[in-house]
Amino acid sequence: MQVIIKKTIEEIANEVSEKFATLIEKKPKAVLGLATGSTPIPTYQKLVEKIKKRGLRVDGLTTFNLDEYVNLKFPKESYRHFMEEHLFHPLGIKREQTHFPPEVNPEGYDELIQKHGGIDLQILGIGSNGHIAFNEANTPFDAKTHIVDLAPSTRSDNSRFFPSLDDVPTQAVTMGLATIMEAKEIILIATGANKMKAVKAMLSGVATPSCPASILNHHPNVTVYLDEGAAGLLY
Numbered sequence: 425m426q427v428i429i430k431k432t433i434e435e436i437a438n439e440v441s442e443k444f445a446t447l448i449e450k451k452p453k454a455v456l457g458l459a460t461g462s463t464p465i466p467t468y469q470k471l472v473e474k475i476k477k478r479g480l481r482v483d484g485l486t487t488f489n490l491d492e493y494v495n496l497k498f499p500k501e502s503y504r505h506f507m508e509e510h511l512f513h514p515l516g517i518k519r520e521q522t523h524f525p526p527e528v529n530p531e532g533y534d535e536l537i538q539k540h541g542g543i544d545l546q547i548l549g550i551g552s553n554g555h556i557a558f559n560e561a562n563t564p565f566d567a568k569t570h571i572v573d574l575a576p577s578t579r580s581d582n583s584r585f586f587p588s589l590d591d592v593p594t595q596a597v598t599m600g601l602a603t604i605m606e607a608k609e610i611i612l613i614a615t616g617a618n619k620m621k622a623v624k625a626m627l628s629g630v631a632t633p634s635c636p637a638s639i640l641n642h643h644p645n646v647t648v649y650l651d652e653g654a655a656g657l658l659y
């Protein structure tokens with residue numbers, strides 16, 4: 425894993441959006457793996473700017489998101505809604521180009537990704553508990569897309585997007601660790617001191633199910649972008 429530490433979130437967003445923009449320029453039919461959460465928002469903002477400024481076409485792209493809630497009370501809290509707001513709508517990416525893991529036959533999602541030739545570039549965040557997508561601690565490394573019970577710490581972390589903790593769904597459908605590992609290239613971004621413990625565990629060099637993100641030690645093409653807060657325990 426290559427680890428890059430930057431002073432500001434803006435610098436990270438600039439570099440990561442550049443990687444996506446370069447890929448889209450070179451490969452207009454690229455397959456993008458996308459993440460939700462606070463972390464990728466600055467990157468998506470920069471990407472929208474760059475794509476518009478350079479006049480890049482997006483109509484050949486296909487996207488696969490990492491995860492989606494199950495049994496949402498509020499459609500506005502769905503990850504599809506998040507992506508529409510931050511990326512798809514600003515860029516004019518059409519619904520039929522985009523995919524989210526389904527509640528019914530989730531494993532079919534892995535087949536669909538493969539049918540599109542696999543994910544060229546996957547962006548990831550990391551949970552404060554070391555999860556990637558919604559693969560919580562002790563998820564088997566060979567898991568494909570599946571339905572999960574969300575850890576209490578994940579529900580609490582994500583409650584900021586909901587009226588109250590009780591409104592946060594208890595389940596989600598997520599790409600599995602094996603699904604994520606099939607991406608050709610992965611960029612993981614971690615920002616803020618609340619991620620420092622998870623980052624330290626991920627970069628300890630040993631892949632262990634207690635820190636799902638540590639599976640990335642086994643992937644041949646991963647770049648980890650950290651700000652100084654997230655890198656706080658590495659010095």
Ligand code: PGA
Pocket residue numbers: 460461462463464549550551552555556557
């Ligand atoms: P965040 O979530 O970007 O909102 O911190 C990251 C994650 O849980 O994977």
